[in-house]
Amino acid sequence: MTGTVLKYDGSFQGFLTCIFTGYEQKLQVVEIVPAGEDQQQLFSETQIIIADEQKALRVLKGLKAKVSTNTMTRINWAFLSEAPGIEMKLYNMISYIFSTKEKVDTDYSHPSVLYISNIAKQVGREKHRMEAFVRFRLTKDDIYFAIIEPDFNVLPIILKHFKSRYADQKWLIYDIKRKIGLYYDLYKTEYVSMELPEDIGISGGNPEYFEAGEIYFQKLWKEYFDSTNIKSRVNMRLHVQHVPKRYWKYLSEKSPFA
Amino acid sequence: MDFDRIKEKLNILADAAKYDVSCSSSGSKRTNTKKGLGDSSGMGICHSYTQDGRCVSLLKILLTNHCIFDCAYCVTRKSNDIKRAAFKVQEVVDLTISFYRRNYIEGLFLSSGIFKSPDHTMERLISVAKKLRLEENFNGYIHLKSIPGASDELMREAGLYADRLSVNIEIPTKSGLKLLAPDKKHEDFMKPMEKVKNEIIQYKAESKLIKSTPKYAPAGQSTQMIVGATGESDRDIMYSSAFFYKNYNMKRVYYSGYVPISTDPRLPAIGTQVPMLRENRLYQTDWLMRFYGFDIRELLNDQNMHLDMEIDPKLSWALRNRHLFPMDVNRIEKQQLLRVPGIGLKSANKIVQARKFRKLNWEHLQKIGISTNRAKYFITCDSREKELRDLSSEHLKQLILKTSHSKFRTDLSPQLSLF
Ligand code: SF4
Numbered sequence: 001m002t003g004t005v006l007k008y009d010g011s012f013q014g015f016l017t018c019i020f021t022g023y024e025q026k027l028q029v030v031e032i033v034p035a036g037e038d039q040q041q042l043f044s045e046t047q048i049i050i051a052d053e054q055k056a057l058r059v060l061k062g063l064k065a066k067v068s069t070n071t072m073t074r075i076n077w078a079f080l081s082e083a084p085g086i087e088m089k090l091y092n093m094i095s096y097i098f099s100t101k102e103k104v105d106t107d108y109s110h111p112s113v114l115y116i117s118n119i120a121k122q123v124g125r126e127k128h129r130m131e132a133f134v135r136f137r138l139t140k141d142d143i144y145f146a147i148i149e150p151d152f153n154v155l156p157i158i159l160k161h162f163k164s165r166y167a168d169q170k171w172l173i174y175d176i177k178r179k180i181g182l183y184y185d186l187y188k189t190e191y192v193s194m195e196l197p198e199d200i201g202i203s204g205g206n207p208e209y210f211e212a213g214e215i216y217f218q219k220l221w222k223e224y225f226d227s228t229n230i231k232s233r234v235n236m237r238l239h240v241q242h243v244p245k246r247y248w249k250y251l252s253e254k255s256p257f258a
Numbered sequence: 259m260d261f262d263r264i265k266e267k268l269n270i271l272a273d274a275a276k277y278d279v280s281c282s283s284s285g286s287k288r289t290n291t292k293k294g295l296g297d298s299s300g301m302g303i304c305h306s307y308t309q310d311g312r313c314v315s316l317l318k319i320l321l322t323n324h325c326i327f328d329c330a331y332c333v334t335r336k337s338n339d340i341k342r343a344a345f346k347v348q349e350v351v352d353l354t355i356s357f358y359r360r361n362y363i364e365g366l367f368l369s370s371g372i373f374k375s376p377d378h379t380m381e382r383l384i385s386v387a388k389k390l391r392l393e394e395n396f397n398g399y400i401h402l403k404s405i406p407g408a409s410d411e412l413m414r415e416a417g418l419y420a421d422r423l424s425v426n427i428e429i430p431t432k433s434g435l436k437l438l439a440p441d442k443k444h445e446d447f448m449k450p451m452e453k454v455k456n457e458i459i460q461y462k463a464e465s466k467l468i469k470s471t472p473k474y475a476p477a478g479q480s481t482q483m484i485v486g487a488t489g490e491s492d493r494d495i496m497y498s499s500a501f502f503y504k505n506y507n508m509k510r511v512y513y514s515g516y517v518p519i520s521t522d523p524r525l526p527a528i529g530t531q532v533p534m535l536r537e538n539r540l541y542q543t544d545w546l547m548r549f550y551g552f553d554i555r556e557l558l559n560d561q562n563m564h565l566d567m568e569i570d571p572k573l574s575w576a577l578r579n580r581h582l583f584p585m586d587v588n589r590i591e592k593q594q595l596l597r598v599p600g601i602g603l604k605s606a607n608k609i610v611q612a613r614k615f616r617k618l619n620w621e622h623l624q625k626i627g628i629s630t631n632r633a634k635y636f637i638t639c640d641s642r643e644k645e646l647r648d649l650s651s652e653h654l655k656q657l658i659l660k661t662s663h664s665k666f667r668t669d670l671s672p673q674l675s676l677f
Pocket of ligand 1: 325326328329332333334335336370
């Protein structure tokens with residue numbers, strides 16, 4: 001037997017519980033995988049970890065004493081990247097942090113610290129993009145509705161932004177990749193799962209679902225966007241650098257229909 | 259809403275407003291209170307980008323493009339034969355709210371041609387902002403143009419509803435202004451700026467004593483200068499800019515390469531290239547002045563009236579001051595690190611953090627993200643490999659040019675990361 005593989009439920013709490021267990025039982029952890037995914041290590045013992053709030057909190061508390069709030073955020077964001085093997089990278093970084101007396105969370109010459117910092121930056125960028133590119137459409141039942149398809153699982157970290165900005169309107173942001181939505185009903189937000197009709201589209205204002213004026217606002221926005229361009233300054237390369245083509249689908253001002 | 263009519267107005271009045279390059283929506287700290295709409299306490303967000311690579315973050319329009327003045331450099335000038343239009347106050351309010359609720363924008367940037375009188379125009383601009391704040395409970399970003407010549411009382415009121423106020427100086431020299439806008443007086447620009455500056459200072463002092471003091475233009479003032487319309491030197495432009503930063507506590511000065519829009523013989527002919535590279539170099543210089551601790555006189559002076567277009571102003575400065583280099587990255591202060599070509603604000607911070615743990619060598623520096631292909635000629639680190647340094651500055655410049663990325667030469671925009 002060489003080391004232990006930990007299987008957990010895929011939640012952040014579950015992951016923190018893995019760390020707790022690894023330390024408590026002095027395991028030589030070689031892999032941490034979400035349930036449902038195949039492990040790479042064939043000749044290791046596998047242990048199933050059940051998420052435990054108390055254990056997770058203790059890990060968080062221990063971490064808080066040794067790292068800055070920025071690093072706490074980075075750890076959380078890196079986790080949401082869902083990158084294959086991200087759990088072990090985090091595990092290595094956290095072990096390094098716990099194993100040294102000094103604060104080492106900004107030691108960028110350590111490979112895991114640098115890796116986590118970089119991947120957290122990518123997640124941060126995706127968060128920022130979604131905050132920018134979400135396009136709400138007003139539905140017939142008075143909900144501002146948007147579809148996203150983010151590279152990373154950013155719903156939990158864009159929540160705060162939208163909640164404080166759109167406090168007086170109902171809204172729903174739906175991640176079609178992960179099939180989960182975030183709904184705000186004027187009082188609280190909650191995660192919802194639902195089936196979307198196929199013809200709802202990522203932009204446009206199908207009158208079956210959307211309020212009658214909706215399509216006109218998209219047209220006005222496109223009109224605005226077109227008028228604000230200065231032809232003698234066009235620079236498509238720079239343009240694509242700012243908004244990579246895969247994000248264009250969100251932006252109704254770039255769609256040909258309007 | 260009559261969509262077709264609104265669409266036509268939007269077309270005319272957005273088109274006329276686009277030459278104002280400012281699109282910033284940050285620095286306001288206005289939070290959403292009482293469950294209203296919007297919040298501008300964070301960083302500004304670009305919700306889209308135009309094809310010329312500019313950030314779209316605000317609904318930027320004129321209230322009207324009717325104007326009683328005839329400034330040569332402006333599309334809205336009286337003598338120009340163009341379609342004119344005017345929004346009603348309520349139309350601007352509705353459009354702003356509908357766009358904001360759909361997450362298209364961070365807020366409104368409202369400017370205007372001057373109809374009837376400066377005060378009359380300013381009053382209308384204020385009433386849009388007032389309606390948004392008081393009737394719609396809107397906490398998004400509002401940028402109003404201060405109309406040159408508007409009264410002190412109106413400027414005072416404007417700041418109570420707007421996050422930012424700006425007067426565009428447009429022409430960096432007095433002589434240029436006289437040539438191109440003879441019916442406008444230099445003082446007309448300065449007066450509202452002065453008033454806003456003083457109000458900001460006063461409100462800040464009061465809010466320290468009395469918590470409930472209302473906000474006054476929390477994101478400050480900005481201005482814009484047109485580049486390349488009157489034959490001014492880079493030194494003229496940047497000295498004016500330094501003057502505005504210092505004397506009017508400007509948050510930002512924008513530089514806008516002149517887009518030829520007129521056959522007026524006093525101006526560059528239609529079809530003349532927009533000086534985008536020059537504009538970019540000016541922004542870099544502005545950055546060095548505000549964040550890198552450079553005094554503008556180090557970068558531009560009697561011997562150096564113009565910026566080097568081939569290389570960025572920091573490298574250009576370093577090549578003129580070779581006696582200060584090489585510096586030892588493991589020892590020098592952060593302020594010195596910032597003066598090294600190839601080291602930016604972020605990498606300077608990272609170096610300061612990382613060198614606490616170990617002496618840094620080339621490999622560390624590369625991972626941290628400094629651009630070693632230029633920095634290597636100006637620094638030493640914990641490594642025996644060193645670059646030849648007995649090259650002449652001109653030779654060194656050619657060497658760096660040969661190896662530097664094309665982004666320094668082709669993609670030029672004020673919003674590009676700068677070093
Ligand atoms: S006053 Fe303003 S809008 Fe009117 S012509 Fe001059 S710059 Fe243009």
